[in-house]
Amino acid sequence: MTQLAIAQIFKALGDPVRLQIVQRLSNGAALCLGELSKDLGISRQGARKQIQALVSAKVVQLHPAGREVKVQLDATTLAQSRAFIIALEAQWDERLQALKQFTEHG
Amino acid sequence: MQNTIQRDLTINATAERIYNAIATPEQVVKWFPDTLTGEYRQGAQAVFSFGEKHSSSVYIEAASPYNYFAYRWVPGGSNFIGKVLTVPHTLVEFRITELEPGRCKVSLTETGFADLPSDIAASSLAQNSNGWDFMLARLQQYFSKEGK
Numbered sequence: 407m408t409q410l411a412i413a414q415i416f417k418a419l420g421d422p423v424r425l426q427i428v429q430r431l432s433n434g435a436a437l438c439l440g441e442l443s444k445d446l447g448i449s450r451q452g453a454r455k456q457i458q459a460l461v462s463a464k465v466v467q468l469h470p471a472g473r474e475v476k477v478q479l480d481a482t483t484l485a486q487s488r489a490f491i492i493a494l495e496a497q498w499d500e501r502l503q504a505l506k507q508f509t510e511h512g
Numbered sequence: 513m514q515n516t517i518q519r520d521l522t523i524n525a526t527a528e529r530i531y532n533a534i535a536t537p538e539q540v541v542k543w544f545p546d547t548l549t550g551e552y553r554q555g556a557q558a559v560f561s562f563g564e565k566h567s568s569s570v571y572i573e574a575a576s577p578y579n580y581f582a583y584r585w586v587p588g589g590s591n592f593i594g595k596v597l598t599v600p601h602t603l604v605e606f607r608i609t610e611l612e613p614g615r616c617k618v619s620l621t622e623t624g625f626a627d628l629p630s631d632i633a634a635s636s637l638a639q640n641s642n643g644w645d646f647m648l649a650r651l652q653q654y655f656s657k658e659g660k
């Protein structure tokens with residue numbers, strides 16, 4: 407995955423409505439488009455647009471299921487963006503060990 | 513999307529010693545940035561430098577001896593020089609809690625990742641990519657430690 411693609415994931419998630427959509431999908435289950443669009447505080451069309459933004463960033467996938475469309479998280483993509491956070495976490499672990507060394511022995 | 517990094521560790525030192533290691537310019541360079549310039553006090557900005565190539569502005573949000581210190585920056589340690597409050601950034605907080613005399617818990621949190629726009633996330637990644645292999649090696653160590 408390119409850095410640009412990862413940047414697009416962050417951009418896609420940097421919106422409260424889209425984050426809420428992702429949270430609803432966070433147990434991994436697929437939800438119907440209609441169900442997912444409810445109670446977001448925006449119109450159905452608005453919700454559809456936000457879901458489409460998540461599709462473009464490959465954060466979610468759409469699966470036709472009969473007359474319905476189901477929406478599901480794209481686990482691969484989220485694993486990539488998680489890698490960015492993990493790298494920063496590893497930096498902090500290293501820094502905090504340095505702080506411990508310095509304050510205990512420095 | 514994870515928006516928060518949280519780390520806790522126990523340090524065998526007094527809260528005052530730990531706070532000073534974090535909050536004084538003379539001591540913070542002993543373990544964190546290589547050099548520090550500017551004003552390292554509440555409500556002001558300083559610059560952390562890492563090696564010769566990388567530096568980052570930090571805005572000091574709070575400094576209350578000897579239990580809390582917080583600053584704002586663009587994460588990755590090497591990304592942004594300028595007024596931090598005018599761009600999307602993360603908040604880094606250190607909390608020091610005394611467990612018993614001479615022994616403290618230090619809690620580190622960094623929050624605000626979901627608010628970072630794409631260009632900053634991309635440049636954070638670009639900056640980090642230099643040390644990416646190194647970082648992956650660290651990651652392996654990190655997970656093997658966790659597994660024990």
